[in-house]
Amino acid sequence: MSTKTEALLEVKDLTVEIPGVLGERQIGLRKVSLALAPGEIVALAGEAGSGKSLLARLVAGIADPRAKVLAGSVEFEGASLTGKKRRALLALRRGPVTVVASEASAPSDPDRSVRQWLREVLRLAKGKTREWEDAFFHAGLLEPEQLLPRRLADLAPLDRKRLGLARALIVGSRLLVSEEAGADLDPLAEAAWYEWLVRARDESGLAVLATTGSLRGVERFADRVAVFFEGGILESGTPVEIVAAPRFAYTREFRACEPDLADLPRDLPVIRRAAVREAEEAVHQAATSLDASSDRGRQP
Amino acid sequence: MIRHFLQRLLVATIRFAAAGIALLALVEFSFVVPGGSGHHVWQVESYGLVPPELAPRPLAWGELLRERGSATGRVLFLVVPTVLLVGYGWGILGARLRRYRVASLLAAPFAAFACTPGFWFVGLVAIYSYFHWQRPGFAGDLVVERGPDLLAWWNAAVVALPVAAAGIAWQIRAVAAVLERETARPWTRGLFVAGANNEEIFYGHALRRAVPALATLADRPLPALLGGLVVLEPAFRYPGMGSLLVESIRLGSYPGVLLASLSFAALATLATFLRELAVPPPAA
């Protein structure tokens, strides 16, 4: 995994408050700690609303401005992100960090052509760029010349995500935040996307922070996995540990939660109340963490 | 290219013909049915000489049209570019400031001015009518042997100011609305996530996409401006086409009414024709 001493991204005991639907305040993240080394791929998995997207957006600087950091810190390459204004966080997204999100949360302009998009990217990068054809090739976009005149709307969803990866390679990003990028891809495309992430990491040392809604396929691409539940990290470790020997029943049932098309409504898999209660106790009582040294969460 | 031109010309001609027929029907209906006049629009006796109230000296209808038309032309020459320039500029700037909350205090005057169309009308009419151009001594000492007729242009400017103010207010609102719709599109979020800042999103993407829609607004203020002229020219006692219309209605003189209203309709149709030449309308 990582023997480097300097972490690329470090989250320490982060507690964040977010506004709810009717204006009441809820806790979005509870004392979350995480460390990401350069060249590492970490997957954050959990249900909707468990805080994984909030953490990814805070790292990328695109979180809801109403979210308030109550305690803790987020540091990217030693510089703290929690106190910064949005303009400063914007500078981060123009180079060191690239965000690839689902179409719903970051829609792309359908009428723009790939050529115009590329021109924007090269302008944003301002000089220190890699050869774009090279980057396209390493992102899995073959025949880049044929791709240029096409509109973004006419591309396949996987190709749009690959463009995001190519952007990360062109501008030389050190961190790629894949925020539910697999959500609008079919399972095969999602698997292909993760495979290309691994290849990009092997080739250029790009670190990846990916959020997914399920534990499907994590063992194939992630170095470490963290399972989120109600704002805290329930358990964490290598994918093999999480999948083969999970400590909480919730994790086991969360992984099994993939309904078959043939299932009748009464047969749909659910997570039992007991498992949920156990997970709640674990998350609300103790600070949970995912860091380089320990590979399991603390005992409740 | 030629085909597009001829197509637009045909459409403009048909529109003008429809407007003309509607105006004839309107005049006939309003003067004869509730007004109880015996003259009909198709009767030749209804069209006589220029009444003495409309012109100080005996004039033919063509000369009257030319005189009044040049007076209104001076006003329009001042008003239309002002409305377009200030309307577009203020609208774009206002949309930029309001959308991204930069100096929202600065944006307040834009909003305040843009949402009060025509309120100038009542206040200014009551006050400015004191300075109507026929008052003796008012710039009457200015004698210019050769050169532009400054007095005429000054008088035109006095009328042009409130007309332009009302037109600018409406145009600002329209331009700002188009730009706000463009900046509210979902992909501005995608651009923000990709690292574009507010200026890049607004000027680089939203404004560029909004250019066709903004160009469509170019002929929008003209009918409203002409309507404003109809009210403000009599208020300032300015001898233009608007006063011709109002005075002809008061006198019941059909040629004056038809000449004035048809020339307004022709102006508006011409403006729409030019705009459609430049910005082809989307195929229905």
Add this chain to the structure above:
Amino acid sequence: MNANRRQSKPARALLHLAARLRRMRRALLLAIPYLLLLGWLLSGGGKGDLRPDELYAARETPVWKAPDREHWFGTTAGGADLFELSRRAMAGSVSVAVLAVSLGIGLALLAVSLSVFDERESRFDWIDRLARALGAIPGLVALAILTGGGGGGLGLVIAGLAMVVALPLCPVLTAWFREGEAGFDILAAGVAGLSRREIVLGRVLPPVLRRLPGVFAALVPAAVLAEMALSFLGFAGGRLSVGAMVARGQDYLIEAPWMAIYPGLFATAVVLVLSLLGWRVSVALRTGPLPLVLQSP
């Protein structure tokens, strides 16, 4: 967050309603001053039937009074209090405008509904095209001809204003209907077997109707100004109107300036308030781009 815990149905329904009301709080708050202003204008008893001719009839010994504590705006040449007169005149103008705009919106809806229920969508295209062609005639020109030639009766003013409001509104409403029909849920409803009438009435019409109060709030100040413009030009018959007061008062501008200026300022203030409120109401109700109403497409 609470995947396995669901609130009870009544609780959920209440929360939903509360959220909806909270979203509309701005519009609800704005409606209050609007209604208060209208109520205040329309209150107050009539002090006899006053006509502009009587108000401004030339007198041997004018009995007008300058503005003082008793008469805030001064009096007319005949001695009538100008403040009350202005208020009644504005009430009249606003009522005429409200009536005319409602009528105009109703007419436009009627005209558009002809084309919208049509299976073959081109049968009533001529309504759209006619509206576009007649948009070349400035509204005030048509109104001036109609009311001036016809003697300035109230019915003519209301009918004329309603037509001038309805005509540019037709293409806008048509565009909104077409926009509403382009959604995926409409496609799904069509596939599910709903008739065109059911689809339009149940799914396409409600969003359009929801935008209409904003259109109304935006058009009323413009209609008030149009009515005042017509009476200023002298096409109001014998009716009491602020425009007529301003026009007649211009004759006395040197000796008794309050007769022309104060009614004008009062009218300006009322139109300003109506216009600002109307704009905020339409923004709060999310009507969409307002000036499209007066735009020639």
